[in-house]
Amino acid sequence: MIDIFLALYIFMLAAFTGQEIISRVPVILHTPLMSGSNFVHGIVLVGAMVALAHADTTLGKTIGFLGVMLGAGNAAGGYVVTERMLEMFKSSKGK
Amino acid sequence: MDTTTLLTYFAKASYFLAAVMFILGIKRMASPVTARKGIVQAGLGMVIATLATFAITGSHNLHLIVLAIVLGVAPTWIWGKKVAITDMPQMVALFNGMGGGSAAAIGAGELLKYAEAGAAPSKITLTLAIVGALIGSISMTGSIIAWAKLDGRMDKRFTFGGQQAFNFIVFAASVVAGLAVVVWKLDTTLIVAFFALALVFGVLMTLPIGGADMPVVISLYNALTGLAVAFEGFVMNNEALIIAGTVVGAAGTLLTQLMAKAMNRPISNVLFSNFGGGGGGEAITGTQKAIEASDAASLLYMAERVIIVPGYGMAVAQAQHKIWELSQQLIKRDKSVKFAIHPVAGRMPGHMNVLLAEAGVPYDLIADMDDINPEFSTCDVAIVIGANDVVNPVAKTDKSSPIYGMPILDVVNARQVIVIKRGKGTGFAGIENALFYADNCKMLYADGQEAANKLIAELKAIDSGGGH
Numbered sequence: 001m002i003d004i005f006l007a008l009y010i011f012m013l014a015a016f017t018g019q020e021i022i023s024r025v026p027v028i029l030h031t032p033l034m035s036g037s038n039f040v041h042g043i044v045l046v047g048a049m050v051a052l053a054h055a056d057t058t059l060g061k062t063i064g065f066l067g068v069m070l071g072a073g074n075a076a077g078g079y080v081v082t083e084r085m086l087e088m089f090k091s092s093k094g095k
Numbered sequence: 096m097d098t099t100t101l102l103t104y105f106a107k108a109s110y111f112l113a114a115v116m117f118i119l120g121i122k123r124m125a126s127p128v129t130a131r132k133g134i135v136q137a138g139l140g141m142v143i144a145t146l147a148t149f150a151i152t153g154s155h156n157l158h159l160i161v162l163a164i165v166l167g168v169a170p171t172w173i174w175g176k177k178v179a180i181t182d183m184p185q186m187v188a189l190f191n192g193m194g195g196g197s198a199a200a201i202g203a204g205e206l207l208k209y210a211e212a213g214a215a216p217s218k219i220t221l222t223l224a225i226v227g228a229l230i231g232s233i234s235m236t237g238s239i240i241a242w243a244k245l246d247g248r249m250d251k252r253f254t255f256g257g258q259q260a261f262n263f264i265v266f267a268a269s270v271v272a273g274l275a276v277v278v279w280k281l282d283t284t285l286i287v288a289f290f291a292l293a294l295v296f297g298v299l300m301t302l303p304i305g306g307a308d309m310p311v312v313i314s315l316y317n318a319l320t321g322l323a324v325a326f327e328g329f330v331m332n333n334e335a336l337i338i339a340g341t342v343v344g345a346a347g348t349l350l351t352q353l354m355a356k357a358m359n360r361p362i363s364n365v366l367f368s369n370f371g372g373g374g375g376g377e378a379i380t381g382t383q384k385a386i387e388a389s390d391a392a393s394l395l396y397m398a399e400r401v402i403i404v405p406g407y408g409m410a411v412a413q414a415q416h417k418i419w420e421l422s423q424q425l426i427k428r429d430k431s432v433k434f435a436i437h438p439v440a441g442r443m444p445g446h447m448n449v450l451l452a453e454a455g456v457p458y459d460l461i462a463d464m465d466d467i468n469p470e471f472s473t474c475d476v477a478i479v480i481g482a483n484d485v486v487n488p489v490a491k492t493d494k495s496s497p498i499y500g501m502p503i504l505d506v507v508n509a510r511q512v513i514v515i516k517r518g519k520g521t522g523f524a525g526i527e528n529a530l531f532y533a534d535n536c537k538m539l540y541a542d543g544q545e546a547a548n549k550l551i552a553e554l555k556a557i558d559s560g561g562g563h
Contacts, residue, residue, distance in 0.1 A: 018345030067200030072167025
């Protein structure tokens with residue numbers, strides 16, 4: 001376990017970063033953005049992989065397997081739909 | 096330094112790189128010019144983090160991990176590629192639910208492991224595992240219900256007497272079960288009961304919420320999943336999860352607030368009141384005045400400034416391509432054409448922009464509510480297609496109306512308004528629209544595509560001298 005105060009600092013700084021980078025996003029990009037941030041929490045896949053690697057019992061392996069599968073789905077699906085939406089945004093002044 | 100330590104260092108360094116790429120990627124998504132590069136960058140960060148994780152996992156359950164990744168990626172990738180843009184909100188809800196489920200599964204796995212060993216590393220770790228699991232479970236089942244509702248697989252709302260009290264009891268029970276695991280006994284039965292209650296609460300909480308409020312709910316669940324991921328990150332001692340989860344949690348919370356503000360509905364109101372019952376408000380006097388496509392085309396022909404106000408109805412009628420074709424016809428005739436978008440047009444904030452972008456409308460012709468509202472008074476013709484409540488002036492004038500106080504597009508200030516609508520029905524909230532009865536408003540009763548087709552044909556007829 002990371003030192004609790006170090007963890008709190010990471011948590012606080014990341015929270016402010018999240019607020020800061022979103023506050024400048026124009027409304028026209030809110031849907032892709034929600035979808036994009038949805039993709040980013042697909043990183044849960046990485047945690048699920050470690051959890052599954054450490055599982056020994058059948059129940060533990062089943063739960064870990066589900067975790068990895070769902071996390072991978074979150075990441076892959078989130079990426080595909082976000083990329084598809086953002087690809088469509090074009091200016092009338094040409095690329 | 097032994098090999099295991101070295102590999103762990105390698106993985107941690109990769110996580111650091113991935114975290115930087117996520118933050119820069121989201122930052123780049125703040126502008127339509129760099130947005131595409133932003134998501135690609137974040138995607139690369141994800142691939143790096145995933146590959147680096149194999150350095151930690153080694154060969155333990157390797158075949159299971161690879162199989163689970165393939166089974167998770169393949170169907171969602173294909174589904175995501177195929178899904179229609181109108182269905183995007185429910186896809187986001189579904190993928191979000193998967194993320195919540197994954198976080199809950201990590202929590203469940205760790206908690207059961209502690210129960211088996213009879214001890215947890217520390218009370219703090221145990222608490223974080225419980226909180227993350229609680230939030231993740233609620234987010235998972237809640238998102239699935241949101242998906243089912245938006246996808247039209249479920250009756251829009253489900254209510255019964257004493258529902259709020261019942262829901263609260265279920266929630267309180269799951270919190271108590273969670274607390275008991277932390278302070279009293281690391282017991283398997285207790286852990287299972289805790290998860291069952293949390294999962295059921297996610298369903299119960301989402302059932303009474305109507306379709307109009309779903310965007311706020313999905314955004315909230317998105318933020319919750321982020322938080323759940325961050326909490327499980329603390330448990331797993333994984334910085335990538337902590338940082339990415341927290342950034343999404345914070346960003347998602349802000350986005351939820353922005354959305355709720357645009358709808359003029361406090362978040363508590365969305366979650367705990369049953370909106371969409373309809374009725375209410377003062378009766379509106381006057382009549383709706385119909386107009387023929389040929390006369391509407393003449394108005395457009397003489398206009399200099401035209402503002403188009405699209406709503407979700409346009410997307411349902413799949414009329415966005417035709418409306419863009421009509422706009423191009425107007426632009427060709429030297430008219431200024433702009434699209435005015437209400438923050439909550441469509442099923443998610445910004446959804447309408449995506450739908451218009453799909454039809455080929457350049458984003459610089461699309462204006463936000465605050466920018467376009469002063470321009471209505473100098474606009475010759477405003478065309479409203481498929482929008483209703485967001486252009487209803489009673490939101491400003493009638494205090495007894497359920498939508499009173501909601502920010503609206505000031506379409507009523509335009510010199511002439513043409514409303515394209517299939518019939519005389521009310522909007523999603525079941526409220527009469529005073530705009531339709533205004534003196535400067537004419538109703539063009541037709542399906543969206545059909546109306547746009549007719550207007551284009553009539554405009555061409557006027558060009559060739561065949562008009563009025």
